[in-house]
Each structure stands twice: as structure tokens, then as C-alpha cells.
Amino acid sequence: MRKNSSFADALIILCWLVLFAAVAAQSQQSAPADHGIFTPGAIQWKDGPAALPPGAKLAVLEGDPAKEGPITIRLSFPAGYKIPPHWHPNIEHTTVISGTINLGLGDKFDETKGNKLPAGSFLFMPPKTNHFAWTGEGCVIQVHAIGPWGVVYVNPADDPRQAKK
Numbered sequence: 001m002r003k004n005s006s007f008a009d010a011l012i013i014l015c016w017l018v019l020f021a022a023v024a025a026q027s028q029q030s031a032p033a034d035h036g037i038f039t040p041g042a043i044q045w046k047d048g049p050a051a052l053p054p055g056a057k058l059a060v061l062e063g064d065p066a067k068e069g070p071i072t073i074r075l076s077f078p079a080g081y082k083i084p085p086h087w088h089p090n091i092e093h094t095t096v097i098s099g100t101i102n103l104g105l106g107d108k109f110d111e112t113k114g115n116k117l118p119a120g121s122f123l124f125m126p127p128k129t130n131h132f133a134w135t136g137e138g139c140v141i142q143v144h145a146i147g148p149w150g151v152v153y154v155n156p157a158d159d160p161r162q163a164k165k
Helices: 002-030
Strands: 057-062 069-077 082-087 092-105 114-118 122-125 131-134 139-147
Touching (some): 114 131
Antiparallel strands (some): 069 139, 092 122, 092 131, 092 139
């Protein structure tokens, strides 16, 4: 009888080990990265999100902008780029990395009502703050936010996603 008990004990221990291994593997797959280090040459740029007018470039440094959780992205805008009045569903913290971006608050695009933000500038905006932006020269900004990240245009006709339908 003792042999059967030892076999049963070993089988139970084996089942527990397999269960713990499966849970550990799953948690490693779904856990966010515990750190990230990016040199300028290692940053991977791709065409900007469909929510922005064509011409923008996007680099995702942390998280997934489409999912809930912290994100860090960089956006590169060419010279003469314009983003019509819009808002974001979550707070945004933005740092100008290079170049200059102009930012205005309100429902109407008006270059006389903007702030010129050169490299090194920082801003943050609460959710649903209507604003617009444009560049003279090109620029790169870095955005820290809680996802999902989104853009909602004050005038739906300004939304570049509508043109693709």
C-alpha cells in the first residue's frame, strides 16, 4: 500500500509543478516589460496612426497604444504639418524632443492663438481638452499617457479615418 501512496504523492507533486510552470509562463507572456532602453538608432519608426493626418511617423517605446495601460510613444511631424482641433480620452504628458511644435487651445484652428514650443518644452493636458497643433519646421514629440490612446476630432469631417471609408 505504501508504494501506491508514494506514486500518488509523486503524481500530485508533478501536477502542481506543471500547473505552476503554466501559470508562470502565462504571466511572463502578458506582463509588461520591466524596462526598456532605446538609443536613437534603435527606435523603430513607422507610418503614423490612421487617426492623424498623413505624414506623421510613430515609434512605440512602451506599452500598446490600443490597450489599457501606460504608454510612451514618439511622433515625428514634417514641416508644415497641421492637426485640426481634437481631444484625447486620457491625460497626456508631452515633451518636445526636437524642432518646434505650435499648440493652440480651442474648437477652431487659429494660428494666432497658439504657443510656440521649442525642443525641451513640456506640457500636459487633462482628458477631453480641445486643442490643435502645427509645425513650421518638423519636430519630434514624446507622449506619455495611459492607453488606450485615441484622437477625437471636434469636427468629425476633419478625421482622416473618415476619408478612408
